[in-house]
Amino acid sequence: MxxxxxxVVTHLDDETRQYIQTHxxxxxxxxxxxxxxxxxxxxxxxxxxxxxxxxxxxxxxILGKDWSREEVLEEIxxxxxxxKCVGIMIQLPVASHLKxxxxxxxxxIIPEKDIDGLGAMTFGLSAFGxxxxxxxxxxxxxxxxxxxxxxxxxxxxxxxxxRSNLIGxxxxxxxxxxxxxxxxxxxxxxxxxxxxxxxxxxxIFSATGQKHLINETLLSEKICIQYQNHIPLSxxxxxxxxxxxxxxxxxxxxxxxxxxxxxxxxxxxxxxVGPVTVSCLFHNIVS
Amino acid sequence: MxxxxxxVVTHLDDETRQYIQTHxxxxxxxxxxxxxxxxxxxxxxxxxxxxxxxxxxxxxxILGKDWSREEVLEEIxxxxxxxKCVGIMIQLPVASHLKxxxxxxxxxIIPEKDIDGLGAMTFGLSAFGxxxxxxxxxxxxxxxxxxxxxxxxxxxxxxxxxRSNLIGxxxxxxxxxxxxxxxxxxxxxxxxxxxxxxxxxxxIFSATGQKHLINETLLSEKICIQYQNHIPLSxxxxxxxxxxxxxxxxxxxxxxxxxxxxxxxxxxxxxxVGPVTVSCLFHNIVS
Numbered sequence: 001m002x003x004x005x006x007x008v009v010t011h012l013d014d015e016t017r018q019y020i021q022t023h024x025x026x027x028x029x030x031x032x033x034x035x036x037x038x039x040x041x042x043x044x045x046x047x048x049x050x051x052x053x054x055x056x057x058x059x060x061x062i063l064g065k066d067w068s069r070e071e072v073l074e075e076i077x078x079x080x081x082x083x084k085c086v087g088i089m090i091q092l093p094v095a096s097h098l099k100x101x102x103x104x105x106x107x108x109i110i111p112e113k114d115i116d117g118l119g120a121m122t123f124g125l126s127a128f129g130x131x132x133x134x135x136x137x138x139x140x141x142x143x144x145x146x147x148x149x150x151x152x153x154x155x156x157x158x159x160x161x162x163r164s165n166l167i168g169x170x171x172x173x174x175x176x177x178x179x180x181x182x183x184x185x186x187x188x189x190x191x192x193x194x195x196x197x198x199x200x201x202x203x204i205f206s207a208t209g210q211k212h213l214i215n216e217t218l219l220s221e222k223i224c225i226q227y228q229n230h231i232p233l234s235x236x237x238x239x240x241x242x243x244x245x246x247x248x249x250x251x252x253x254x255x256x257x258x259x260x261x262x263x264x265x266x267x268x269x270x271x272x273v274g275p276v277t278v279s280c281l282f283h284n285i286v287s
Numbered sequence: 288m289x290x291x292x293x294x295v296v297t298h299l300d301d302e303t304r305q306y307i308q309t310h311x312x313x314x315x316x317x318x319x320x321x322x323x324x325x326x327x328x329x330x331x332x333x334x335x336x337x338x339x340x341x342x343x344x345x346x347x348x349i350l351g352k353d354w355s356r357e358e359v360l361e362e363i364x365x366x367x368x369x370x371k372c373v374g375i376m377i378q379l380p381v382a383s384h385l386k387x388x389x390x391x392x393x394x395x396i397i398p399e400k401d402i403d404g405l406g407a408m409t410f411g412l413s414a415f416g417x418x419x420x421x422x423x424x425x426x427x428x429x430x431x432x433x434x435x436x437x438x439x440x441x442x443x444x445x446x447x448x449x450r451s452n453l454i455g456x457x458x459x460x461x462x463x464x465x466x467x468x469x470x471x472x473x474x475x476x477x478x479x480x481x482x483x484x485x486x487x488x489x490x491i492f493s494a495t496g497q498k499h500l501i502n503e504t505l506l507s508e509k510i511c512i513q514y515q516n517h518i519p520l521s522x523x524x525x526x527x528x529x530x531x532x533x534x535x536x537x538x539x540x541x542x543x544x545x546x547x548x549x550x551x552x553x554x555x556x557x558x559x560v561g562p563v564t565v566s567c568l569f570h571n572i573v574s
Contacts, residue, residue: 107417120410120412120415123415124406124409124410125394125407127410127452128390128452128456157477157480163463165414169415169460172460172471173456173459173460176459176473177450179473182469183470184471185468186463186466188442188468190442190468193444193468196487196515197468200480200483228515229479
């Protein structure tokens with residue numbers, strides 16, 4: 001079964017819109033820092049701004065590509081203290097002169113307004129169970145499964161491929177919290193072991209950007225049954241958080257066309273986790 | 288081979304003592320909050336105080352079992368700002384009226400002085416690579432391996448049993464950072480899967496408190512060889528972070544007497560990770 005983005009986005013946006021209405025937040029705003037002249041970043045900021053508007057919220061786009069570290073910090077502090085501001089995010093990447101301060105800048109956002117969920121304090125609080133906050137991308141991958149009622153991780157084995165601060169680490173901790181046994185793999189994981197991990201897992205999250213890393217030669221029913229404690233392909237749920245682009249268009253980590261009719265669920269690229277991410281960014285205002 | 292605590296403690300304490308001398312910290316201090324009348328806590332605080340003295344540092348034991356949340360916070364802030372204070376720790380558990388604020392109190396310690404490493408910010412900063420800080424207990428389990436030159440985790444498969452904020456979660460993230468493929472198991476992990484995980488791992492860290500959970504019936508050469516991608520017992524390194532006590536004395540998660548002559552390394556209980564922990568607490572002043 002294909003796990004498609006559209007109904008998930010509709011559902012999440014409805015919840016966010018309703019929250020904004022109920023709490024009379026129409027004169028509130030989110031602050032989006034654009035601190036580079038990266039073209040792709042401009043496009044993303046535009047999409048976020050448009051989504052905010054759709055949800056009944058104003059997006060204050062703060063252009064500061066030439067600002068010093070101190071100027072950016074001052075502006076962040078201002079929004080931290082402005083009670084009309086319900087969320088703050090910094091579009092990455094930042095300009096090269098700010099690169100070495102990137103983590104400092106993100107950590108300057110107070111956890112309550114860190115809707116991107118990239119701050120160290122935000123991650124720590126969530127990891128230790130003080131709140132249930134998740135960054136937009138890992139949240140998107142779990143909201144899709146929640147919508148399709150495939151998010152009971154207790155007693156389950158999960159493989160996560162990737163160990164980034166953005167996805168691999170927070171997803172690992174979140175699924176540990178939810179009672180899963182989690183196997184976190186990376187580029188240094190032996191291929192034979194990876195194959196075994198995939199065979200014995202019910203859930204697979206992949207976030208490498210490597211085109212169709214998961215394909216018939218790595219994961220098939222024929223391969224699975226060679227391993228003890230394997231989970232049949234028909235019970236597996238595959239979530240693709242990878243993305244890349246070539247002459248054939250957007251691609252992900254998973255050759256979803258091969259798995260579409262064979263597994264319990266698979267998110268395609270394009271059309272899976274990606275489009276849910278922006279909705280999750282704003283849904284983080286709700287939770 | 289048994290990985291014993293003594294030379295590790297000597298080595299770590301030497302480094303800490305030297306750091307204190309070089310940086311002329313003899314008139315500096317660590318603040319230890321004792322916020323309950325728990326007898327065991329009093330003993331631990333006494334041991335820590337004694338160790339501090341041995342290292343050439345003064346331990347200021349702050350007795351506040353009847354204090355309100357605000358009074359404790361005020362005192363923490365005072366030590367946060369006192370430049371003579373090189374570390375702050377709260378002995379757990381706190382008194383019952385403070386229990387619900389426990390995380391708040393810990394998070395009030397600034398990361399630079401959080402030598403116990405229990406704060407959310409401390410964990411987040413380390414997870415995201417801003418520093419290399421580790422709480423005393425996970426640090427102890429890795430310092431032992433470092434001393435015996437068994438701490439190259441790159442390309443290795445590691446199983447961690449336990450998912451606590453104190454050990455399981457920080458150890459998982461730390462080993463992911465160091466390039467390991469990490470399998471984090473918990474009480475909901477299927478026994479057959481656990482057996483397979485242990486068979487295919489080179490490193491095993493166990494922190495459950497369940498007496499001799501890892502024994503011949505779960506992990507033996509005969510069991511290992513049944514699994515693909517298994518690591519022979521002779522190459523395995525077992526680290527016991529569990530502890531309990533019964534009429535027979537202190538015990539750990541691992542039946543180390545069975546493994547002593549069969550594996551590359553195993554830490555016993557008593558005499559392994561436990562006694563290294565206090566040294567790591569103070570060694571965190573160095574790093």
